[in-house]
Amino acid sequence: MDYSNATPETIRQLIRNREFMMPTSGVASGYAQGNLVILPKEYAYDFLLFAYRNPKPCPLLYVSDTGEKHLDKIAAGSNIYTDIGNYNIYRDGKLVENIENVEKYHSDDLVSFIIGCSFTFESELVKEGIRIPHIEKKANVAMYDTNIRLEDSGVFSGNMVVSMRPIKARDVSRAVMITSSFAKVHGAPVHVGNPADIGIDDITKPDYGDFVGIEEDEVPVFWACGVTPQNALRQSKIPFAITHGPGYMFVTGIKNSDLITY
């Protein structure tokens, strides 16, 4: 089956029926996918302020009302507690459960944060003819812990995690300009070249994901990464949180093209 031309509604329905239980990379092409963080209201202020203070790693696509379950404003007919194929449950900062449906955890005290995802800007880069090696090699993007300190907010703090894409030297400038138009999905790179500067000692050994090599004519380009807020979440050791499982994103009804910020 090719799900790249399926509508977001179809994908969400299939997931809700447990008929599509795979990572969502490439599905519903043209529509934005989001990272999910669900928190008790008690911690929502600190997290919202953390996201405001660190917009590059934590670009918010949507913040639900407290208790809101159906995110109709960004995904008609959706249920954020059933429409992702794989969820992680954290207690006191520890991953304690990985499950396919979190309906049983819904309460009127929870807030859902949908955070922009690099799939959007990657598809724009590809559309503009810029080669993304990990996509061509069907690997995961390489991600690294850095020495870039984030701005704290209450219980949330930490360093930025970045994703790295080797970009042809002749394309780096265009890659910067294209992604700079997408502030809601991490925006322009935070660093170009020289990994040591941001505390990456060995570029061949990512902390997450796959290293796919860097060719002679390529430059490592670093973007703020959506893994950052999950790390901050773990470090905060807050009593309860739900996130999506890695690779299993929330497929929204927001068109990538509507995320361009002028």
Next chain:
Amino acid sequence: MDYSNATPETIRQLIRNREFMMPTSGVASGYAQGNLVILPKEYAYDFLLFAYRNPKPCPLLYVSDTGEKHLDKIAAGSNIYTDIGNYNIYRDGKLVENIENVEKYHSDDLVSFIIGCSFTFESELVKEGIRIPHIEKKANVAMYDTNIRLEDSGVFSGNMVVSMRPIKARDVSRAVMITSSFAKVHGAPVHVGNPADIGIDDITKPDYGDFVGIEEDEVPVFWACGVTPQNALRQSKIPFAITHGPGYMFVTGIKNSDLITY
């Protein structure tokens, strides 16, 4: 005295000593001035989410930590409770006091929100040779209530207030492009021409400020206005809030040029 070349530190010191107790328009040229809203922590989440959901009327320049008084990150050596010449105290949504210093109200439970102000983009427009009639006539900008509904957040809701500047037809396009680079100070216009569309029946009668006429070759251009959050504050009827007095802004150490968003 000409205060346009004074540093922000000097202006804040003069205000703290009650030696400069006038509106801040034109002082410390080149530096951003901000609207102030101080709220009890209990209401800070709703307000922060309101600002996130309505970034054009409520562009946040800075959000303090809870209890933070010295906003050193945006204004070295400042005290937000003494460095504005005129404050309004609201109780249950009603203006109950207008005073020169709110030191006595400081508590560890309060959060300060600094909201971007149109002074920044006006100075950029003037620098680019675009005429702003109310500045030339030393009048206040004309502001209007509209039918543009804001996104609610908890106790905060309402309609957008806009400011209107008559712009030469040949300059409208440039005015849009220039202000679009300043998302943190209201950004691009929300409406160009045809006031009736946004619920303004008589353009000659602003709800706040002064109407300075619209010439044959001018088009009324509407920007989201910083009065909006104060209206939402009043309508919320929350028990306590502090704001700056109209025209008396917080003079930050942020350069206007650093507010350009790419």
